[in-house]
Amino acid sequence: MRKGWIVCLGFLLLAGCRGQTSMDPPREIFQDMSDQPKYKAQGQSRFFADGRAMRPLVPGTIPFGGANYAADAGVLTANPDFLREDAAFYRGVVAREPGAQPPEEFIRRIPVPLTKELLERGRERYGIFCAVCHGDAGYGDGITTKYGMVGVANLHLPKYREMPDGEIYHVIANGRNTMLPYAAQIKPSDRWAIVAWVRVLQRSQHATLDDVPPEHRGELEKQP
């Protein structure tokens, strides 16, 4: 009999709490240090002379994950892909003279050595990522244009032949107008490989007889 009353009372208590809202903070029985003084992001600090709670990095800091453990079994080196300090390689820009506006400009020449491997990598990556829109030869007539993709740039126009290498790199990484960015799909070294391949394509369409090795010129001259 008494058990029944207790169960009933329990139900009544629970029912009584339903539907009530409160603006008070919830009652905490065990606080467990959940309330303690702390700085919030962008907050002020009276402790540091510059008044900022967020502290700038100590120069030379290597961020967590920024060390290249695999580089040389056991020898820690800074991972360049993480720090991205080399503006030419990672952003395709160089600093202009002090005080100039804007302070940076696109680098004119690819900042990596032009090797056969780089060009081959570029040809392969271009074929995977760019040819669908820009076409195998770069005329802006890739397969997607047959299915409604409009406005794809013809990379043989003079403005693209004169475009600094760093700017093409920038377009690959960040996109431009209706072209979406490919930074997530194409790593920095491959972006430069593609830039090199775009230059190969451009050169191939504007070659002169002087580009042909002397021993083969005769064959071309014979053609009607």
Ligand code: HEC
């Ligand atoms: C999905 C289609 C598509 C793919 C893939 C694509 N592009 Fe483009 N690209 C465009 C379009 C569209 C434009 C024209 C953008 C505009 O000006 O509206 C363009 C413009 C450009 C331009 C000229 C930008 C300017 O300043 O006018 C360059 C250079 C370029 N693309 C390079 C590349 C390279 C290199 C790749 C491969 C990594 C690539 N694109 C992949 C669609 C594509």
